[in-house]
Amino acid sequence: MGMKLTLGEGGTPLVAAPRLSERLGCDVWLKWEGANPTGSFKDRGMAVAVGRAADRGAPGVVCASTGNTAASASAYAARAGLPAVILLPAGAVARGKLVQVVAAGAELREVEGTFEEAHRRARELADDEGLVNVNSINPDRIEGQASAAREIVEQLGGAPDVVALPYGGGGNTCAYVRGFAEADSGSPRILSVQSAERATTIGSAIRIVSPVHREQVEAAAEVVTVPDADLLEWWSAIARLEGLFCEPASAAGVAGVAQVRPRGRVVCVLTGHGLKDPDAVERL
Numbered sequence: 397m398g399m400k401l402t403l404g405e406g407g408t409p410l411v412a413a414p415r416l417s418e419r420l421g422c423d424v425w426l427k428w429e430g431a432n433p434t435g436s437f438k439d440r441g442m443a444v445a446v447g448r449a450a451d452r453g454a455p456g457v458v459c460a461s462t463g464n465t466a467a468s469a470s471a472y473a474a475r476a477g478l479p480a481v482i483l484l485p486a487g488a489v490a491r492g493k494l495v496q497v498v499a500a501g502a503e504l505r506e507v508e509g510t511f512e513e514a515h516r517r518a519r520e521l522a523d524d525e526g527l528v529n530v531n532s533i534n535p536d537r538i539e540g541q542a543s544a545a546r547e548i549v550e551q552l553g554g555a556p557d558v559v560a561l562p563y564g565g566g567g568n569t570c571a572y573v574r575g576f577a578e579a580d581s582g583s584p585r586i587l588s589v590q591s592a593e594r595a596t597t598i599g600s601a602i603r604i605v606s607p608v609h610r611e612q613v614e615a616a617a618e619v620v621t622v623p624d625a626d627l628l629e630w631w632s633a634i635a636r637l638e639g640l641f642c643e644p645a646s647a648a649g650v651a652g653v654a655q656v657r658p659r660g661r662v663v664c665v666l667t668g669h670g671l672k673d674p675d676a677v678e679r680l
């Protein structure tokens with residue numbers, strides 16, 4: 397066992413959102429996961445998953461990604477002194493995330509095909525070469541990401557009534573369900589919000605057609621579907637009304653709340669930083 401692997405992930409701000417609250421008719425709070433070391437919530441899970449891989453003496457880690465998992469795995473592998481192999485759907489990953497992978501010195505392989513194809517190859521590589529797969533099928537990822545729910549309970553002094561977050565593969569939704577169960581302070585209603593245009597959405601982070609955790613998400617959360625026009629509208633509103641600049645996919649929680657109109661204390665998780673996807677700003 398070496399030192400605990402950390403880059404200072406977690407402990408992110410929970411920011412009151414008075415103008416969004418007024419627009420949406422409920423008490424809105426924003427969990428700002430863009431404040432993590434590589435700019436997304438993935439760091440919570442990667443600290444645990446890559447840390448355990450290093451402790452076990454793994455020869456390296458591998459993942460498929462729409463970008464944020466890649467950026468996070470690359471940074472934590474660098475920190476742990478492990479090689480990382482990163483499989484990305486060619487041409488579908490935002491610029492800031494690619495830059496992060498290159499900066500950390502990970503081995504980047506572009507796969508002709510969808511995220512699902514890259515995910516299949518990552519599992520194969522793990523089997524064939526003994527690399528540890530650090531996608532969210534690795535339970536260490538879910539365990540690490542569950543810390544966000546426990547933090548929210550501490551920050552609010554109790555569980556909120558509703559938590560709304562983006563739904564890509566569904567790992568993070570599972571992590572929140574688990575985290576609130578562990579916090580033992582009552583479980584909020586969880587809105588897991590997907591784009592109606594899963595295959596082509598402007599939120600490239602959640603451009604996933606077949607979510608790996610679909611069964612668990614449908615059992616434990618309410619799935620809400622929003623059109624990309626709503627994602628864009630609320631992405632802009634979050635930045636212009638509250639001053640937090642997230643990436644487009646991260647606006648899904650707020651867009652879902654705008655559709656469902658729940659009452660009470662509502663936490664929307666802003667999963668990733670806006671600087672990761674500078675080209676998307678042309679759509680503002």
Ligand code: F0G
Nearest residue numbers: 461462464465564565566567568667668
């Ligand atoms: N928000 C952002 C910014 C993401 O990067 C992701 C997933 C999600 C939300 C959805 O989380 O998949 O657990 O339901 N990104 C993965 C990646 C797929 O490769 O970075 P989920």
